[in-house]
Amino acid sequence: EAGVTQFPSHSVIEKGQTVTLRCDPISGHDNLYWYRRVMGKEIKFLLHFVKESKQDESGMPNNRFLAERTGGTYSTLKVQPAELEDSGVYFCASSQSRQGYEQFFGPGTRLTVL
Amino acid sequence: EDQVTQSPEALRLQEGESSSLNCSYTVSGLRGLFWYRQDPGKGPEFLFTLYSAGEEKEKERLKATLTKKESFLHITAPKPEDSATYLCAVQARGGSYIPTFGRGTSLIVHP
Numbered sequence: 001e002a003g004v005t006q007f008p009s010h011s012v013i014e015k016g017q018t019v020t021l022r023c024d025p026i027s028g029h030d031n032l033y034w035y036r037r038v039m040g041k042e043i044k045f046l047l048h049f050v051k052e053s054k055q056d057e058s059g060m061p062n063n064r065f066l067a068e069r070t071g072g073t074y075s076t077l078k079v080q081p082a083e084l085e086d087s088g089v090y091f092c093a094s095s096q097s098r099q100g101y102e103q104f105f106g107p108g109t110r111l112t113v114l
Numbered sequence: 115e116d117q118v119t120q121s122p123e124a125l126r127l128q129e130g131e132s133s134s135l136n137c138s139y140t141v142s143g144l145r146g147l148f149w150y151r152q153d154p155g156k157g158p159e160f161l162f163t164l165y166s167a168g169e170e171k172e173k174e175r176l177k178a179t180l181t182k183k184e185s186f187l188h189i190t191a192p193k194p195e196d197s198a199t200y201l202c203a204v205q206a207r208g209g210s211y212i213p214t215f216g217r218g219t220s221l222i223v224h225p
Contacts, residue, residue, distance in 0.1 A: 004157070041217070042215040042216060042217045043201070043203075043215040044215070045212045045213060048211065048212075055211075056210060056211070056212065058210070091157050091158070093157070093158075099145070099146075099205075099211050100205060100211040100213060101146060101163050102160050102163065103148075103160060104160065105150075105157030105158045105159070105160075106157050107155065107156050107157050108156075108157050
């Protein structure tokens with residue numbers, strides 16, 4: 001069974017540019033989560049999809065971040081325009097459980113904003 | 115505000131030298147406590163979920179325990195392949211399912 005995949009694995013962009021991260025969850029997992037880890041800090045929740053609907057987006061830092069989940073399958077996270085403080089590793093996870101038990105994480109996308 | 119503190123930040127062990135990692139938490143009613151293992155360049159890998167004080171779970175050389183204030187991850191006779199960062203996260207009762215993570219303990223097991 002394929003795990004959670006994320007693309008790209010690394011992205012280096014200039015401040016002010018736009019970047020789109022993609023996550024493909026495990027097939028059949030309705031619940032999809034985005035997290036971010038800034039260097040030296042803990043992993044922080046960004047948002048939670050149940051199928052194509054946003055269940056909780058309270059962790060999104062500001063309106064420069066836009067997440068979508070087309071047809072309840074893959075998800076994208078767009079940062080526009082990117083700022084220096086957006087640098088970090090963005091993880092996606094999926095789960096069969098709405099309560100978020102036993103989440104399966106992807107390998108992450110390392111974003112560097114210069 | 116929910117808080118998770120993991121100690122030590124880093125731990126070096128010799129192969130076969132058993133030890134424990136600590137996860138102290140403050141949460142307004144615990145729904146679940148999770149342990150993950152993370153290897154360099156990879157995402158966290160789920161290990162255990164604990165739900166109530168007194169609960170224990172085991173997997174190979176790992177054993178997780180839970181009290182009302184903390185959780186321990188006991189590593190018995192570790193091997194070099196157990197080297198990784200171990201993350202703890204808690205989920206509070208209530209409408210939100212947002213987990214709060216600790217910063218992790220980096221474990222290195224020397225052969």
